[in-house]
Amino acid sequence: MRFVIIGAGQAAAQAVATLASEGFSGSLTVVGEEPYPPYQRPPLSKAYMAGDFVRERLFLKPEAFYAESHCELRLGVTAAAIDRAAKTVTLSSGDTLAYDRLLFATGDRVRKLPCPGADLPGVYYLRGIDDSDALRRHLVAGKKLAVVGGGYIGLEVAAVVGKYGLHVTVVEAMDRLMVRSASPQVSEFYRKLHESHGVDIRLNQAVTAVEGKSWVEAVATGQGRIPADIVVAGIGVVPNCELALVAGLACDNGIVVDEFGATSDPDIFAAGDCTNHVSFHGKRVRLESVQNAIDQAKHAALAMLGKPTPYREVPWFWSDQYDIKLQIAGLVQPGDTAVVRGDPSTHKFSVFHLRDGIVAGVEAVNAAPDYIAGRRLIAARARVAPERIADTSVPAKQLG
């Protein structure tokens, strides 16, 4: 059996680990566009950006792991085309790899600012090691940083660079922060938190242009001009599914996979950020998280070995900003009933989300017991009365 994995990130590393622990003895090749073996991205906007972390600590597995797993890493090359009839992958190097089973673990790429001036030097994005290194070189006290987009990555950067003594402005087009995945209560907490750390938060302001002669000097919004020496844009990502699309696989905001990880071609699988998959609540989603990459990769690897198991894990995610840990489990949807537990002003609270009375999501701010209880209640599809959730005299463990 010849297995080929396209993409060498979080999902790929897990697929290799699962194949190895299942005793896979065929040939295994991982093709990665970046020149690095699989690494973890979360520290790139956190400890690594803060300078608390040497690069070596980012790598998910030591080199010897791949050798022991009989896995060949082909790094610094891209998979350029797939021939499904011949079952081959052509690489940018010109080489061709034959496969019996193929796994897409291509992740996603940053969305570029669509406005005039966006290609000026001084405009940065954050996805990989090189991006984090490039940005870090400009973190000098007194400089002005404009973060475009009030999502997790932009806010984590805003929180970290404060340490370096930069003046930070966050510009967000919507009326609140982290609008895609956090509830209004949590958004409001983070707005106040960042403001208390001296970050200037501008909501309802869409960036219309990046201005400057040979280097960025400002970002323009409908409401005015924000001077900036550096711009970091975190305005979302685009799934890397073009290769799959050209090969004729079903794609719809990601490569469409079934609950076992198979694409519309039974010999081709996909896992991680690049997939459109059925989540635990039965609806199709595309998620961008370490948990999803790891768990989907486990299921996809098993399916590649002919041992399919359905992906039903409850999604979870975290974000670290300042000394506050946000932990989210489940999926929050419009129309859910939000129940706040605890007092946000104490910097320790949570928001539970009920769908038809059943716990569907939890966002916990420095409140791990609520997070743990929430994750268990979500998995059990438990029905809990809102008054009980809001009653902090009931320990989190006894909510169920």
Add this chain to the structure above:
Amino acid sequence: MPKITYIEQNGTERTVEVPVGWSVMEGAVKNRVPGIDADCGGACACATCHVYVDSAWLAKLPPRQEMEEQMLDFAQDVKPNSRLSCQIKVSPALDGLIVRTPRTQH
């Protein structure tokens, strides 16, 4: 470099050198010590890096912080000497530390 010994449930022992400032979890992952998943990579967000600290060493470790204490609730078979290994920072004082890996991390 401080040496850390990891003992599996089946008794297999591995002693490896871990750089000061790294975590006991990273020492295991970088040296291919099995039994530690560390899904979140050390963010104290997953509780899949659970270990049991050898009783002789327990008093020498800085105590659990609140987040670790709470997240341990996610681990299986938690005992008084349970720790999340990503939260134990290796220092010269921990040279010789012995930890045992649990039956499962999930």
